[in-house]
Structure formats: C-alpha cells, structure tokens
Amino acid sequence: MFCQVIIDIVHENVASPFTYRIPEGMQLQPGQRVSVPFGRLQKEGIVLSLTEQCELEANRIRNVIEPLEEYAAIPPELMNLAEEMAREAHCPLAETLRLMLPAQMRGGRVHVKTERTACLNVTREEALSAAEREKRSPKRAALLRFLADENIHTVKEITSLVKDPNEALKKLAADGMIRLESEEMLRTPGNVFEQPEDPGFTLTPGQEEALEEILPCLNGKGGRFLLHGVTGSGKTEVFMAAVRSALNYGRSAIILVPEIALTPQMVSWFRSRFGPVAAVIHSRLSPGERFDEWRRIRRGDARVVIGARSAVFSPARDLGLIVVDEEHESTYLNDHHPQYDAREVARKRCDRENATLVLASATPSILSFARARRGDYMLLEMPRRVMNRPLPEVEIIDMREELENGNRTVLSGALRKALKDCSARGEQAMLLMNRRGYNSFVSCRTCGYVVKCPNCDISMTYHMASTDGLLRCHYCGQMMKPPAICPECGGKYIRYFGAGTQKVEEEVHKLLPGVTTVRMDYDTTGGKDGHGRILEEFRSGRARVLIGTQMIAKGLDFPKVTLVGVVAADMTLNLPDYRSRERTFQLLTQVAGRAGRGERPGRVIIQTYKPEDPVIGYAAGQDYRSFFEDEFRRRRHGLYPPFTLLVRFLTESVSEDAALAAANRIEQGTRKMLEAHPEWQKKLLLISNDAPSVKVLRGKNRRHVLMKLLVSREADEMIAAMNELSREEYENAEVWFEVNPTTMM
Numbered sequence: 001m002f003c004q005v006i007i008d009i010v011h012e013n014v015a016s017p018f019t020y021r022i023p024e025g026m027q028l029q030p031g032q033r034v035s036v037p038f039g040r041l042q043k044e045g046i047v048l049s050l051t052e053q054c055e056l057e058a059n060r061i062r063n064v065i066e067p068l069e070e071y072a073a074i075p076p077e078l079m080n081l082a083e084e085m086a087r088e089a090h091c092p093l094a095e096t097l098r099l100m101l102p103a104q105m106r107g108g109r110v111h112v113k114t115e116r117t118a119c120l121n122v123t124r125e126e127a128l129s130a131a132e133r134e135k136r137s138p139k140r141a142a143l144l145r146f147l148a149d150e151n152i153h154t155v156k157e158i159t160s161l162v163k164d165p166n167e168a169l170k171k172l173a174a175d176g177m178i179r180l181e182s183e184e185m186l187r188t189p190g191n192v193f194e195q196p197e198d199p200g201f202t203l204t205p206g207q208e209e210a211l212e213e214i215l216p217c218l219n220g221k222g223g224r225f226l227l228h229g230v231t232g233s234g235k236t237e238v239f240m241a242a243v244r245s246a247l248n249y250g251r252s253a254i255i256l257v258p259e260i261a262l263t264p265q266m267v268s269w270f271r272s273r274f275g276p277v278a279a280v281i282h283s284r285l286s287p288g289e290r291f292d293e294w295r296r297i298r299r300g301d302a303r304v305v306i307g308a309r310s311a312v313f314s315p316a317r318d319l320g321l322i323v324v325d326e327e328h329e330s331t332y333l334n335d336h337h338p339q340y341d342a343r344e345v346a347r348k349r350c351d352r353e354n355a356t357l358v359l360a361s362a363t364p365s366i367l368s369f370a371r372a373r374r375g376d377y378m379l380l381e382m383p384r385r386v387m388n389r390p391l392p393e394v395e396i397i398d399m400r401e402e403l404e405n406g407n408r409t410v411l412s413g414a415l416r417k418a419l420k421d422c423s424a425r426g427e428q429a430m431l432l433m434n435r436r437g438y439n440s441f442v443s444c445r446t447c448g449y450v451v452k453c454p455n456c457d458i459s460m461t462y463h464m465a466s467t468d469g470l471l472r473c474h475y476c477g478q479m480m481k482p483p484a485i486c487p488e489c490g491g492k493y494i495r496y497f498g499a500g501t502q503k504v505e506e507e508v509h510k511l512l513p514g515v516t517t518v519r520m521d522y523d524t525t526g527g528k529d530g531h532g533r534i535l536e537e538f539r540s541g542r543a544r545v546l547i548g549t550q551m552i553a554k555g556l557d558f559p560k561v562t563l564v565g566v567v568a569a570d571m572t573l574n575l576p577d578y579r580s581r582e583r584t585f586q587l588l589t590q591v592a593g594r595a596g597r598g599e600r601p602g603r604v605i606i607q608t609y610k611p612e613d614p615v616i617g618y619a620a621g622q623d624y625r626s627f628f629e630d631e632f633r634r635r636r637h638g639l640y641p642p643f644t645l646l647v648r649f650l651t652e653s654v655s656e657d658a659a660l661a662a663a664n665r666i667e668q669g670t671r672k673m674l675e676a677h678p679e680w681q682k683k684l685l686l687i688s689n690d691a692p693s694v695k696v697l698r699g700k701n702r703r704h705v706l707m708k709l710l711v712s713r714e715a716d717e718m719i720a721a722m723n724e725l726s727r728e729e730y731e732n733a734e735v736w737f738e739v740n741p742t743t744m745m
C-alpha cells in the first residue's frame with residue numbers, strides 16, 4: 001500500500017503531494033498526520049489518499065516513519081473543504097489544511113495530557129478489610145484506605161497524602177488489589193462567569209415564527225437563513241432553541257461570534273444551558289486547553305462549539321447547524337494566508353454536510369441581504385423587540401451649531417443634560433467614541449506642522465498616562481515624547497487637537513463628579529480577561545458610564561442602559577473605502593440598539609457635523625430597508641461589490657523605488673495578460689496604480705494596483721492568473737494579493 005502525503009511546508013516546490021510506502025502492519029487513513037522522511041530531514045505531513053499501485057520505481061519510494069496519532073486528525077469533510085478552499089484561493093493545500101488543526105499540534109508542541117492513576121481492583125469492602133490485615137506495611141494500608149475513597153485516584157493526589165507511594169503501589173498492583181493505569185486529563189478551563197439560571201421565557205411570536213422555519217431543517221434536510229431581527233428582538237434565544245433541537249436529533253452545532261471576549265454573556269448562557277457538551281474556543285486559552293477543547297470536539301464529546309471565525313473549522317461530528325451571529329462584522333474575514341470569509345466557509349460546510357446555516361444580524365451585510373432578496377437565503381424577520389419594548393428614540397445633534405454657540409467641548413448641551421438626568425435616575429449610559437487616546441493629533445500653530453510617526457505616514461495620537469503623556473502611533477505602536485517646540489519652525493505654540501476616548505472620559509468626570517466610569521478600548525483590554533473585567537464592572541452596576549470604541553457596539557445586552565451617546569458619528573464616514581457608509585450605518589444602529597433593552601425605554605443622542613447625510617438619518621430611524629435600497633443602488637451605480645470584484649496588489653518595501661518598480665511590473669504583467677486574452681478585456685473595468693492612503697507603514701513604502709472586475713467566469717480565471725503574478729519574486733519588495741480586501745488603507 002502507498003499513500004499520498006501533503007508535507008506541512010508552504011512552498012511552491014512542495015505544494016503537490018508526495019508518495020510514500022506504508023510499511024507492513026501500519027494502518028493509515030486519509031486525514032491522518034504522519035511523520036515522513038523528506039530529503040535528509042523528517043517532516044510532518046497529512047495523508048491525502050491511499051493507493052495500491054504506484055508508478056514510481058520501487059527503490060525511489062520511501063517509507064512512512066510513523067503516524068503521529070492513532071486517529072485521523074482531519075475528518076473527511078474537512079479534508080474536502082480544505083481542498084476546495086485551496087482551489088478557490090489558489091493557494092497550496094498545506095496552507096488550508098493548517099486551518100483545520102490547532103496550531104500547536106504541528107511540530108508536536110501539545111500532546112494529550114495523561115496522568116497516572118490507581119484504582120481498586122477489588123470492592124471497597126475488600127480493600128478496607130485488606131487494609132485492616134495489612135500489618136507489615138502501614139503505607140500499603142493507608143493507600144488502600146485512600147483508594148477506597150472514591151475521590152482520590154491520581155498518583156499525584158496520592159503522593160500529596162502518602163510520601164513515596166510508588167513501591168507500595170507496585171506491590172499492591174502485583175498482588176491484584178489495584179490497577180495502575182494512565183488516564184487522559186482535560187485542561188478545559190472553568191467558567192469564570194457566574195452561571196445564569198435558565199430564564200424559561202415564553203417565546204415571542206417573532207421567535208416562534210423564525211423557529212417554525214428553522215427547526216424542520218435540522219434533521220438532515222438543511223437550509224439557509226438570514227435572520228434579520230432588530231436589536232433586542234431576542235435572536236440569541238432563537239439560536240439556543242435551534243441548537244437544542246439539533247442536539248436532540250443527535251447532531252452538533254457551531255456558533256460563530258465576532259469576538260469571544262466581547263460575548264461573555266452568550267458564552268455563559270450556552271455553558272449553563274448545555275453544560276459540558278459546549279466547547280468554547282477562545283484566543284486566550286493556553287495551547288494545552290485549546291488542544292483539549294479540540295479533542296473533545298473531535299471525539300464527539302463536545303457537540304456545541306462557540307468561537308470566533310476559526311471555529312468554523314471545528315471537527316464537529318454530524319454537523320447539523322452553523323449560526324453566524326452579528327454576521328455583518330468584518331472580523332469574519334481573514335485577510336491573509338489564506339484569505340477566507342468565515343461566512344462563506346460556513347455556507348460551504350452546511351451545503352456539504354446537509355447542515356443548516358443561520359446568519360443573524362440587526363444590520364445584515366449588503367451582500368447577505370442581497371442574497372436573501374434573491375432567494376438564496378430564506379429571510380426571517382423579527383421587527384419587534386421582546387415584550388414589545390420600543391426601539392430607542394434617537395436625536396441628531398448638529399455639532400456645527402454647538403460650535404457657533406461657543407461650546408468647544410466634545411459633549412453637546414443635549415448630551416450633557418441627558419447624562420446628568422440618566423445619572424440622577426440611577427441608570428446607566430454608554431458613550432461611543434471610535435478613537436482611542438486623548439488627542440488625535442498634535443500640530444504647530446505657527447507653521448501647521450503635524451507630528452507624524454517616524455515609521456508610518458500617520459499622525460501620532462496623544463495618550464494621557466498617570467505620569468506624563470506620550471504620543472503613540474496606532475499603526476505600529478511607536479511612542480515618543482511630545483515636542484516642546486516645533487521641529488520645523490521652532491515655534492513655541494504646539495497645540496493638541498481632536499479627541500479620543502480618554503478625553504471623553506475626562507469630560508464625563510468633570511460633568512458627573514464622583515460617578516464611576518469604565519473605558520473599553522484597545523489600551524484597556526490587554527492582558528488576560530481585560531474585556532471580561534470591564535464588562536463585569538459595568539454589568540454589576542459599579543460603573544455607571546461605559547465609554548468605548550466600536551467594541552461596545554458588538555451585541556452587548558445591559559438592561560440598565562437607558563442612554564447611548566455617539567460622540568462623533570462622522571468619524572467612520574470619511575474613510576476612503578467603499579464600505580464606509582455600510583460600516584457607519586452598522587456601527588450607529590448597533591450602538592443605538594444597546595439602549596432601552598430592559599424595562600425602561602432608551603434614548604440615543606447622535607452628535608455629527610453632517611446631520612444631513614442620509615446614512616445618519618437611516619441609522620437614527622433604525623431603518624435598515626431604506627439604507628439597503630440606497631446603498632445597493634449606489635454600489636450598482638458606482639460598480640462596487642457585490643456587482644464587481646475589487647482586486648488589490650499591495651507592494652511594500654523599505655525602498656520607495658522598489659515598491660514602485662514592483663507595482664509597475666504588476667501593472668505591465670496584467671496588461672500583457674489582457675493582450676493575450678482579448679475575452680478578458682471586457683471584464684476589466686478599471687486598473688489604477690498609485691499610493692494608498694497610508695503611503696508608509698512600519699517603515700515600508702507602499703503602492704497599490706487596484707482593479708475592478710465584473711463578476712463572471714472570466715473574472716475567476718483572471719484572478720487565478722493574477723494570483724500567479726503575485727507569487728513571483730519581486731526584487732526587494734513584498735507583494736500582497738487580495739480579492740475584495742478587508743481594508744483599502
């Protein structure tokens with residue numbers, strides 16, 4: 001017997017499988033990891049297929065050294081998925097296969113943790129009476145008594161009670177009194193959040209109707225749904241009921257969330273309702289814990305998996321359901337190595353495994369809603385909040401008027417008053433400020449010089465600290481002292497402009513002295529469980545105001561929040577990206593949806609310099625449909641995705657010339673390609689070669705070549721050819737290739 005093995009190296013020259021002989025007596029199956037000789041080295045690989053014949057000369061075929069596990073680490077469904085993804089992303093199979101395994105499993109950095117155990121081989125009574133008779137060795141007598149206590153059985157526990165027990169244990173085992181074994185131990189982490197009771201709701205009519213459509217699909221029929229429910233309509237409850245039903249059919253479920261640290265509530269609900277059959281895949285798990293969760297899923301012990309995008313590759317047994325919560329979030333996109341969209345992967349898996357796909361959001365992505373309208377997903381709508389709670393009332397404040405009235409602070413008169421009232425009533429508030437730090441830039445009043453990062457073409461942000469403040473680059477982390485005099489003109493008047501979360505927090509302290517606030521942004525959420533601590537402060541009511549970046553808009557459910565303030569709504573609107581309107585609408589609608597989720601109604605104040613912008617209006621009215629129609633028309637008119645594919649080559653080099661030369665070569669290469677394929681020319685709508693909005697990043701000069709392709713079969717062929725182009729060697733430059741890139745920066 002022979003096998004084809006994909007060597008775990010990502011390199012052009014080892015992309016195809018290599019053939020090895022399976023030695024006599026060794027059993028292998030596809031998906032199993034093996035150790036094989038490779039050149040003069042020993043490498044890990046994955047068995048792709050088995051064959052009885054082999055074309056190569058017998059003496060040129062080498063033997064598999066050994067299997068790395070007894071079982072196939074990658075089940076057949078995921079092997080197929082990896083092959084399909086590699087074909088579509090035009091990347092080596094080794095790259096997509098890696099997605100299917102916990103990273104630390106490669107190179108043998110994690111193993112099953114085993115512990116030596118001892119257990120009685122006789123009844124408890126027999127053991128206790130043997131202990132009585134055991135006159136010669138008090139140690140053996142003590143061991144028998146301990147082992148008769150059912151809670152003690154690992155050799156480690158025994159050693160903490162009886163010194164040097166090994167000899168005595170061996171003797172007892174030889175006498176047939178006990179058995180010495182080794183047992184697989186799980187490093188599965190405990191639940192750090194308190195366990196809520198099952199609330200036992202009566203489902204709302206909206207929830208009932210949605211479930212009526214979903215449940216019949218879970219028994220192997222499969223289906224695809226887009227659950228569009230307004231904020232607070234109780235979407236989580238729909239998932240839980242669907243998961244329960246899938247489990248009852250003997251199938252498993254995967255729940256994807258944008259970021260696990262931001263969904264402690266959902267995780268604890270799932271843990272408390274599904275207990276040990278739930279596995280949580282968390283980026284802060286230790287390698288061992290992560291591996292053990294993966295093992296529990298692979299063995300079929302864990303049947304509900306909750307995690308961020310990579311959890312879509314979990315080896316769940318008999319998959320019945322995949323839920324993608326907050327499906328509009330860009331965290332579902334993996335931008336490199338390989339590029340994938342977890343929503344698309346989920347869809348593929350569901351199709352292959354006859355499972356049901358449920359995408360859910362209050363603000364679905366343009367792409368998903370367009371598909372639902374075409375009938376590709378069944379649209380389920382929940383237009384009402386639970387208990388018929390009203391959607392919050394939204395007010396738009398024109399910040400230009402505030403300026404005219406002499407208010408130069410970040411909080412408008414209306415927001416100040418609302419914060420005071422909210423605080424006086426003992427309720428909670430959330431303030432969204434989508435930029436961290438204190439001031440957003442520092443500039444010389446005399447000559448206009450703006451302090452920029454030495455490594456990036458980005459202005460530095462001022463951060464307050466307990467001692468002195470520092471300027472920081474939000475792209476590369478570079479820090480420096482703010483200049484006392486202008487390095488350009490020697491001017492003495494250095495001014496600090498713009499605001500970030502720190503400044504907003506300071507304003508709130510001035511306005512509401514003595515009121516505890518918490519700030520949630522990239523700076524405060526480092527360390528183990530940074531998010532959890534902050535959310536717990538707020539959930540418990542100890543902190544009254546939560547100030548944060550877009551992190552606070554991701555599906556949080558705090559019933560005591562009655563006021564939401566958006567400090568600067570236009571910030572994301574002005575980004576140079578065709579999705580900036582979609583992102584702004586989602587962000588505003590989602591954060592507004594955090595208000596009034598409990599018994600008391602909510603109020604939202606949106607501050608903007610562009611109150612006339614329709615996007616602000618749609619978000620204020622929580623009017624998804626009008627936003628969608630408007631944006632869809634705009635995309636069609638401007639030939640943006642989903643009507644076209646955007647292709648981007650990004651070149652990076654320490655040398656400006658090298659980055660430019662690489663971009664020019666790519667442009668010429670593409671034009672040559674078009675000359676050779678006249679039928680492709682009609683499909684290319686635009687080609688541009690210039691500097692992106694950030695011209696220098698982390699010390700590297702950048703250029704990008706952008707193309708717009710009409711969605712078509714030819715476009716797929718063109719992308720394959722362009723991908724080849726991106727994998728060529730470029731002198732002194734790196735080239736990144738992306739289709740519909742996550743950022744245009």
Ligand code: ADP
Binds near residue numbers: 207230232236555
């Ligand atoms: P969404 O994700 O749609 O914004 P959630 O699923 O977070 O909303 O639910 C909002 C709140 O309503 C939660 O606190 C949840 O416990 C509660 N809830 C859900 N379903 C019901 C119901 N049928 N009756 C009463 N409360 C419910």
Ligand code: ZN
Binds near residue numbers: 698
């Ligand atoms: Zn920088």
